[in-house]
Amino acid sequence: MSHKPIAPNHRYQAQMVSRRHILLINGPNLNLLGTREPQIYGSTTLHDIEQASQTLAFSLGFRLTTFQSNHEGAIIDRIHQAAGFFPSPPSPSPSSAATTTEAGVDPEDKVSAIIINPGAYTHTSIGIRDALLGTGIPFVEVHVSNVHAREAFRHHSYLSDKAVAVICGLGPFGYSAALEFLGRHMKF
Numbered sequence: 001m002s003h004k005p006i007a008p009n010h011r012y013q014a015q016m017v018s019r020r021h022i023l024l025i026n027g028p029n030l031n032l033l034g035t036r037e038p039q040i041y042g043s044t045t046l047h048d049i050e051q052a053s054q055t056l057a058f059s060l061g062f063r064l065t066t067f068q069s070n071h072e073g074a075i076i077d078r079i080h081q082a083a084g085f086f087p088s089p090p091s092p093s094p095s096s097a098a099t100t101t102e103a104g105v106d107p108e109d110k111v112s113a114i115i116i117n118p119g120a121y122t123h124t125s126i127g128i129r130d131a132l133l134g135t136g137i138p139f140v141e142v143h144v145s146n147v148h149a150r151e152a153f154r155h156h157s158y159l160s161d162k163a164v165a166v167i168c169g170l171g172p173f174g175y176s177a178a179l180e181f182l183g184r185h186m187k188f
């Protein structure tokens with residue numbers, strides 16, 4: 001009785017299914033959602049938003065990491081980390097004065113896309129714009145309120161012209177909309 005030969009390149013290996021990784025960043029004062037100006041931002045807390053986003057991301061096949069900071073530099077560092085770069089520790093000699101390093105980077109930290117509500121930094125931060133452009137990570141800009149129906153200084157964003165999409169005025173649903181969009185339409 002003859003057996004069919006197994007092709008030499010035919011491997012029975014369990015494939016690790018790695019989930020696409022999305023980073024959700026919320027900027028200054030968004031930790032106050034739920035109590036902050038409820039007539040503008042509603043009563044949903046950031047914790048509620050992050051939990052709902054985790055559930056939705058899982059069902060869409062994403063891994064989601066959430067991050068909130070009131071500090072511009074911390075947000076910039078987090079964007080760098082999402083691309084695999086970390087600020088170097090202070091250098092003892094000028095000859096080794098690199099500003100970033102890839103040493104020790106966990107490939108799992110790298111993300112495919114960022115959803116960002118930069119809060120007030122939307123209207124002021126060239127640094128966050130440059131971090132997003134410098135890393136090249138595609139991003140969706142989200143605002144809970146309709147910034148265009150508010151004060152004139154909120155009408156300009158330093159990010160919108162570089163964003164894959166901009167969502168504003170949908171309340172907390174804006175975060176879900178961003179995730180759904182990435183799940184269905186982004187090729188990465």
Ligand SMILES: O=C1C[C@@](O)(C(=O)O)C[C@@H](O)[C@@H]1O
Binds near residue numbers: 120122145146154
């Ligand atoms: O902090 C915020 C929140 C905001 O980004 C929003 O989600 O509607 C709008 C910004 O103008 C404001 O500074």
